[in-house]
Amino acid sequence: MNLNDLSWLAHAAPYLLDGAGTTLGLTVVGAVIGMAGGTVLALLKLYAPAWLARLATWYVASFARFR
């Protein structure tokens, strides 16, 4: 192991960049659509009729249990 030798990075770069693209893509798309869905759920919880608010609360609580 030689931490000063970075020649491995040149060989690894295409694969790492491909993986980084997947990671960033999942993060950005997941965050954007997640925020839109989260806004809808939050508005349902706060301002929707009681049965819809309960449905949204159940959905959020069911995922909070897995956290």
Place this chain on the structure above:
Amino acid sequence: MILTIFWAFFLLPWALRAITGRADLDIGPVYAALIAFVMAESAYFCEVIRGGIRAVGPGQLQAAQSLDLTTPQSLRLVVLPQAIRHMMPALVTQTVGLLMDTSLVYVISLNDFLGAASKVAQRDGTLVEVYLFVALCYWVVCNLGVQLAQWLQRRQPRHRP
């Protein structure tokens, strides 16, 4: 989160096949991961956004409605613009959490940054170098996100109007 990813990868295609009757239906690992993250993150983002909206206070909504705005108009024009300021630090923190959670997609053999690094490390026999590099990359990105969240937190007004 792993359970949600498994559901989206195995259970969702099975349910779609049962509903549509198409035996060859498959959503693939990328869409399965995306569906899992959107389903879970929308629940977490919901709590952040709800907290931001509640931080604005009911008087703002009542004042907007007294100006003859409908409830959707009041939310869009008055409440949400103020709420976004309150929720931004938590939204950034949650997004950093999502970035870290994406490494869990290895369970469905999706080639993310960590998965690609793992394969390269095993192929080239450079385990320590590659994993240190990956750790450094994650640390830099997450630290930038945390710094951004803290900067947004400092920009918040200290007293509510």
